[in-house]
């Protein structure tokens with residue numbers, strides 16, 4: 001403890017009471033006044049003696065003043081030594097810092113340096129300003145208080161401890177006046193607001209974070225609203241498309257049939273005529289296939305499930321595939337059917353439609369032929385592990401899918417083929433999801449692709 005005044009320990013313990021300061025002030029005031037009074041009335045015999053005595057009295061009086069002021073400062077030193085708020089007491093006009101209490105040392109870990117004064121103290125005690133470095137003494141609260149002759153408050157004081165901790169302080173300083181009203185010292189108290197400031201900064205950061213989150217959510221909401229508006233428009237377009245496709249499909253079938261009939265009725269037709277009739281037939285069938293896909297996609301599938309043999313449905317789809325002109329007979333077809341897979345509740349026509357789309361994609365991915373594997377097994381739904389299901393995986397050794405395309409595969413009209421519709425996978429997903437199932441795609445570019453459908457049991 002750096003308080004000066006060792007001869008007053010008992011007074012110190014007494015003064016730690018709440019009225020100690022007043023007591024001390026009264027003591028020295030009364031002591032001073034009574035000495036002065038006794039000085040004034042005791043010697044009045046002759047002029048010379050009076051003059052001599054007058055000089056002595058002035059000297060006495062200033063000595064008494066000095067003692068009284070010193071007593072006040074010492075009293076304050078002792079009173080403040082255990083005060084819970086960091087406090088300095090300095091003398092004026094010398095500026096010497098005479099005491100710093102224990103709370104100060106505990107806060108900033110810098111004890112009283114005997115040579116420190118109010119004019120050089122900021123450097124000694126680690127005060128700094130972020131813009132100018134060492135805190136300028138003239139801005140420091142005690143010198144401002146002396147200059148103002150009144151208490152001052154200075155915020156934003158920063159002190160660095162010897163360990164490198166930064167403390168943010170508010171300084172309050174007040175001039176101390178002596179017996180004759182002159183400034184004899186300055187008392188400075190420091191309030192540590194570091195933690196409060198940190199909390200405020202943390203709140204501020206949290207508020208900013210929340211504001212960003214709200215902004216993000218607002219953005220998401222706008223996207224959802226836009227998508228809903230688009231979905232509404234699309235559903236109208238979808239209905240119109242379904243009507244149109246339905247109207248076109250039947251005449252297209254009739255045109256293809258008529259062209260094929262003509263071919264049979266005109267065995268004597270020349271090569272050009274036969275080629276044209278075949279072209280009419282094949283194009284009409286292709287368009288009919290396209291309208292069927294558009295119809296499947298545009299109409300929300302409404303499965304009519306029956307208990308069907310899974311492997312029979314697959315065989316029927318494979319049969320259709322092998323008869324299709326697009327099928328390359330060099331492609332090896334391998335069945336990896338699990339005997340555990342038997343019956344499943346499904347709409348055979350819709351599932352055949354899905355299998356047809358997937359098998360055709362696999363064939364189209366193998367222009368140089370390759371191997372097509374159809375594997376069945378029992379398992380669980382990937383997104384609902386408690387739900388048992390049948391898995392049908394269609395694996396090809398084709399070109400594979402570029403990683404950037406993976407997330408677009410199920411978008412309607414996404415195609416990488418010159419005459420593709422981009423509706424195969426989109427329809428397949430709609431149909432499988434209408435069955436309560438899931439569809440997944442795994443692919444290695446250059447090696448092949450596996451598309452798996454999961455149908456709940």
Ligand code: ADP
Nearest residue numbers: 361362365400415416420421422423424425449
């Ligand atoms: P389409 O076959 O008319 O292009 P799909 O919806 O059936 O439309 O397929 C969309 C796209 O997905 C295809 O154009 C292709 O790029 C990719 N794709 C689908 N299946 C496979 C597969 N087995 N191998 C490689 N790419 C595939």
Ligand code: MG
Nearest residue numbers: 357361424425
């Ligand atoms: Mg396709």
